[in-house]
Amino acid sequence: MPYPDLLEKLREEVGAKNVFTGEKKTAYYRSGFRSGLGGALAVIFPETLLQQWHILRHCVDSGCVIIMQGAKTGLTEGSCPSRGGYGRPVIIINSRRLTKLVLLDGGKQVLALPGASLHQLENLLRPLGRAPHSVIGSTSIGATIVGGIANNAGGALCKRGSSYTELSLFAQVDAAGKLQLVDHLGIRNLGKTPEQIFERLERGQIDSADLEAQDTPASDREYAPTVFAISKLTCPTATTPTRNAFSSSAVARAKSSPSL
Numbered sequence: 001m002p003y004p005d006l007l008e009k010l011r012e013e014v015g016a017k018n019v020f021t022g023e024k025k026t027a028y029y030r031s032g033f034r035s036g037l038g039g040a041l042a043v044i045f046p047e048t049l050l051q052q053w054h055i056l057r058h059c060v061d062s063g064c065v066i067i068m069q070g071a072k073t074g075l076t077e078g079s080c081p082s083r084g085g086y087g088r089p090v091i092i093i094n095s096r097r098l099t100k101l102v103l104l105d106g107g108k109q110v111l112a113l114p115g116a117s118l119h120q121l122e123n124l125l126r127p128l129g130r131a132p133h134s135v136i137g138s139t140s141i142g143a144t145i146v147g148g149i150a151n152n153a154g155g156a157l158c159k160r161g162s163s164y165t166e167l168s169l170f171a172q173v174d175a176a177g178k179l180q181l182v183d184h185l186g187i188r189n190l191g192k193t194p195e196q197i198f199e200r201l202e203r204g205q206i207d208s209a210d211l212e213a214q215d216t217p218a219s220d221r222e223y224a225p226t227v228f229a230i231s232k233l234t235c236p237t238a239t240t241p242t243r244n245a246f247s248s249s250a251v252a253r254a255k256s257s258p259s260l
């Protein structure tokens with residue numbers, strides 16, 4: 001095996017029970033919902049953001065292909081490996097054990113860890129008389145909020161458009177090949193190091209006074225006017241490749257930035 005100690009390091013980070021290997025045990029996670037099936041060295045299930053960060057670092061340092069996976073309901077094979085392979089080992093990181101949701105400012109906004117589902121969000125918002133931005137067919141089978149953002153899911157909701165946000169925390173590999181944490185969350189005083197930031201987010205005690213990006217879009221505000229301007233005969237999601245692509249939004253098109 002080209003990366004003999006990688007699996008050992010990953011097991012040390014998340015515990016052996018959260019590292020799936022072998023054809024049979026990984027088969028479900030290596031396959032797409034409707035199509036797609038490829039190989040992977042392992043499927044990892046981090047239970048904290050810090051674990052996820054460490055796993056990413058090991059994978060980047062080992063030169064692995066990283067595939068982020070939510071509920072795996074995507075229909076474009078984005079959350080499973082390709083049949084042809086990549087010439088280097090594939091690690092699938094499944095986020096479904098990171099399900100925390102935190103209401104911000106009394107429910108005006110929400111902070112979602114990557115495995116939190118639309119169904120969870122619906123339940124959390126119902127008592128407040130609010131509903132998630134995305135109400136999609138796969139809400140009932142566990143689709144995650146972040147998987148939707150990555151895919152720009154939704155789209156058929158004329159008043160709301162595709163899932164989109166400019167507020168997120170994500171990992172990026174820089175030109176020198178090093179993993180960097182990019183903070184576009186718009187929350188003050190989270191801390192300086194990844195460790196401090198993750199600890200604060202997972203604790204979930206975010207003061208309304210620390211929310212500094214109230215005007216930054218967390219949805220596609222231009223969708224409805226674009227759709228209703230039918231005389232222009234444009235398709236709001238398809239005509240402009242960069243439309244709705246910003247940090248974590250539409251990242252599934254590029255498959256490059258794991259959202260934490």
Ligand SMILES: Cc1cc2nc3c(=O)[nH]c(=O)nc-3n(C[C@H](O)[C@H](O)[C@H](O)COP(=O)(O)OP(=O)(O)OC[C@H]3O[C@@H](n4cnc5c(N)ncnc54)[C@H](O)[C@@H]3O)c2cc1C
Pocket residue numbers: 033067068069070071072073074075077078079095114135136137138142143144145146147148149150151152153154155251252257258259260
């Ligand atoms: C029955 C059914 C009904 C559906 N209805 C709709 C619908 O009405 N509208 C619609 O738009 N779609 C629909 N879909 C498609 C799909 O459910 C959505 O695209 C959904 O938002 C995907 O969420 P997921 O958690 O399953 O993501 P996954 O399939 O796990 O991942 C989707 C993409 O996001 C990436 N990703 C996931 N997590 C992260 C992360 N943390 N960081 C970076 N990238 C990440 C993955 O790599 C992948 O490319 C439907 C699918 C099914 C099976």
